[in-house]
Amino acid sequence: MQSLGISVLFKGMNMQRLLEGLLVTARIAFFSIIIGSLLGIALGVIWTSKSKWIRLICRIYLELFRIIPILVWLFIMYFGVTTALNIDLSGEVVSVIVFSLWGAAEMGDIVRGALESLPKHQVESGKAIGLGFWDLYRYVLIPQAVRRMLPGAINLATRMIKTTSLVVLIGVIDVIKVGQQIIENSRIEVPTASFWVYGSVFILYFIICYPLSKISRKLENKWNG
């Protein structure tokens, strides 16, 4: 019987497998966002330095990620760096490294923008009451900057989650790869499988990203308005 194509999603372990694939995707996104944010905050603080050279280096670092597509970076890391250093890195590790470095660059720019938008007297008053570098950032600057950078940071997280879809192209068994396997397996019984499988992966990504971009916009309106 020519069953409804959508049934392919619920046959056997298919749904469970798709979700397991999603877990790999989520794991990559999670680690990249955490590492990228931490590195990015550090980079952003360094970026506000008065030294021209430090600013230039930070700028070049960011521009490298803005000019060269992320997929190209994945290729460079996956094919180039592993060959050059003669090391063996799994696609998953490569993805986390590339996404973290990219996230750090973008996050650094967001943090820099937020810190620089703070009025100068905040730093000066902080120093006047005798705060050291750490206390100044910990109690004065970071709490204020967080408001200004959160919408952008959440937006960045959404972008990073969307970009995790690329990992399938360097051989990671993520949600898309599992989808392709399911399509291959059921090609004869359910010819329309690819429509339903890619359709549901599409919806899965939407379910994850939509709330995030909604929150980001809410915060932006609330804090800017």
Next chain:
Amino acid sequence: MGLNWQFITDSLPLYREAAWTTLKLGFWGILISLIIGLVCSIILYFRVKVLKTIVKVYIELSRNTPLLIQLFFLYFGLTKVGISLSENTCAIIGLSFLGGSYMAEAFRSGLEAVSKSQIESGLSIGLSKTQLVRYVVLPQAFSVAVPSIGANCIFLLKETSIVGAIAVVDLMNVTKDLIGMYYQTFEALFMLVAVYFIMILPLSLLLTWLERKVRYAEFGN
């Protein structure tokens, strides 16, 4: 680690052709994105009933899903339900579908920046609605939107790197083939990066210059 220059010169035509494909797809993708974005932003701006809801749903769908999935869905999914498209058409549709919403947001922010008094003045000197949009609103909105439109163009051109996944012979596929067949990893990657630099760096510099120009224009007001 010396590069094999002979290999690089030999593979030059391959890269040139692939870069040409990328530019062509990017050009059409950006052009159609601009049209979609303009139409969508005008619909949102005038709060056209029903269409407004459709546009909003489209923007959310397009912004919150990865291009790769959109392409896979178009290329592999739709063939199975009777709609067969060539890989280049799919790539252009995918880029336009993605880019349209980004451009719409860029235009929208531009439109919102046009002050109410401009519109009221326009109406008071007897302009029709079409004239108002054509001569008063759009030119001003456009100049505000230029930086984000430019950023979107670069973004879309970079996103073309993904279309290799649906069998378009683009830079990524050429690179992958060269690595796979000849094991000339560094040469192939070097060319890949070089081509992207050549394509995007001038655009990025042009954008920075344009942004400054537009900002001067703003001060004139």
